[in-house]
Amino acid sequence: MPLTFAAHSESALPLHLIEAGGVDAWLDGQPDRIRAWVGASTFTGAQGTALILPGEDGTPIGALGGYGSAASRARTRFPLAAIAAQLPEGPWQVASGLPDAAAEIEALGWLLSGYTFDRYRAQSAPVARLVAPDGVDAARLETLAAAEALTRDLVNTPAADMGPEALEAAARSLAEARGATIEVTTGDALLAANFPMIHAVGRAADQDPRLIDMRWGSEGPAVTLVGKGVCFDTGGLNLKPAGSMGLMKKDMGGAANVLGLAQAIMALGLKVRLRVLIPAVENSVSDESFRPQDILTSRKGLTVEINNTDAEGRLVLADALALADEETPDLIVSMATLTGAARVALGADIAPFYATEDRIAAAFEAAAGPAADPVWRLPFHTPYEEMIEPGIADLDNAPKGGFAGSITAALFLRRFVTDTPAYAHFDIFSWQQSAAPGRTKGGLGQGPRTILGALPDLLGL
Known part of the structure; x- marks a missing residue:
């Protein structure tokens, strides 16, 4: 099912959103037949419920959707999406009860409720389609939904079909579709190009490690x-x-x-010079594996003592961040499923981020609510720097003790961004543990809508 809105049509059926306890007020002035039908039902306006309204011939003429209470809606990111799953096929238009302030995000949630991952088995999805509410930017919301679908598809695909080669292919497909350029450095060429830690982490796998470098746009920040x-x-x-x-x-x-996020930026035509860097590897086991107590020399020249080969993500990111920093762009943002400590601190639903400047954090915090993309700032706490300094090398990839694991990982990454003042890092989970309205179980975007919403303020777009 395409994640797009239904066309405006006289055939669209009206959906009336009813808050908990608001049924009687809505029934005032309704025909006796409708009053009797609703009265004989158990519909109360409870969140996520729906009641089809029949015409005289028994065919649907509309529906009531339970919009719950303000308290119940605060516990659900996309309340309207819960109703979409209860409605029959066809176009629907919200006729009443949707607050103007909630229209954009509720409409996006409805679109996202249509996502399925059906590469390996046919999957069902809500079949009701929404006519875009008046006043919302329908094209932008469709772009956001398509970007989220790309992210979910990539995360949901198992490693047998989404290794470094397939990830490169996905990036090339996006570049071709959007007129971007792309260069990929692969295998031993990584050593010649001075990406030693990307090579070290990925060299044990059957598929060669690689650095994907995509560029788009010729003007702007x-x-x-x-x-x-x-x-x-x-x-x-x-x-x-x-x-x-x-x-x-x-x-x-x-x-x-x-x-x-890159797909959304390009599709929306933002006036930026965009660069995307992806170190693509598989951390495997063979006689080529890097070892505990190895000391690696990074692209930046910093040496790193390996005290846990399972703390590999920061190693590949470090080489890529060093490359990014060499151009001193106006903003660098890294995103990674980096630490379990971030989940312990904030759970699966909130993405912690780190920012070198307060203005960056303020922009993200302002954008997160309207985007329904919750994030929370954690500190680059400089006194913890000594925890990532092992003595025998410049840096330790896995400090002992277990405390502040997300912060020490972020501090490690910050060591590789020394010339670019504006840097932010997101330590994401990227996974929905159980199905929720607008969010199927599985891969999930965390942070991109917040970042996208903050860019105009951050970059003066």
């Missing part, structure tokens, strides 16, 4: 997005237990999110 593309993470020689390895197909969620 320079924005560089860096996404962690670890297509599967065994943990390397510090092998993960089975319970921790089960979701590692999503360890390229940072790459999937920056590709979705």
Whole structure:
């Protein structure tokens, strides 16, 4: 099902949103037949419920949708999307009860409720389509939905079909569709091009490690997005237990999110010079694996002591961030499924971010609510720097002790962005653990809508 709005049509059936306890007020002035039908039902306006209204011949002439209370809606990101799943096929138009302030995000939620991942098996999805509410930017919302669908598809695809080669192919497909240029450095060429840590992490896998470098746009501020593309993470020689390895197909969620964000930026025609950098690797086990206690020299020249081969994401990001920093763009943003510590701190639903400047954080915080894309700032706490300094090398990739794991990972990355003042890092989960309105179980975009909404303020667009 396309994630697009239905065309305006006289055949669209009206959907009346009813808050909890508001049924009687809506029934005032309704025909006796409708009053009797609703009165005989159990419909109360409870959130996510629906009641089809029949015509005299029994065919639907509209529906009531339960919009719940303000308290219940605060616990659901897309309340309207819960109703979409209860409606029969055809175009629907919200006739009453939708607050103007909620129209944009509720309409987006409805679009996202139509997403399915059907590459391996046919999947059902809500078949009711929404006519875009008056006053919303329908084209922009469709662009956001398409970008989210790209991210979800990439994360949901298992590593057997989404290794470094397939991730490169996805980036090339996007570049071709949007008129971007792309260069890829692969295998031993990474060493010649001075990306030693990307090479070290990925060299044990059957598919060569690579650095994907995509560019688009020739005017405006320079924005560089860096996404962690670890297509599967065994943990390397510090092998993960089975319970921790089960979701590692999503360890390229940072790459999937920056590709979705890049697609949206290009589709909306933002006046920026966009660069996307993705170190794409698989952290595998073989006689080529990098080892605990190895010391790697990064592109930046900083040496890194390996105290856990399962802390590989920051290594590949470090080389890519060093490259990004060499051009001193107006803004660098990295996204990665980097630490379990971030989930312990904020859970799966909120993406923590770090920012070198307060204005960056303020822009993200202002954009997150309207985008229904919750984020929360954590600090680049400089006193913790000593935790990532092992003594034998410049940096430690896995500080002992277990405290402040997300912060120390972010501090590690910040060491590779020294010339660009404006840097932000998102430590995302990129996974929906159970189905919710507008969010199917599986891959999820976290942060891109917030970043997109903040760019005009940050860059003066």
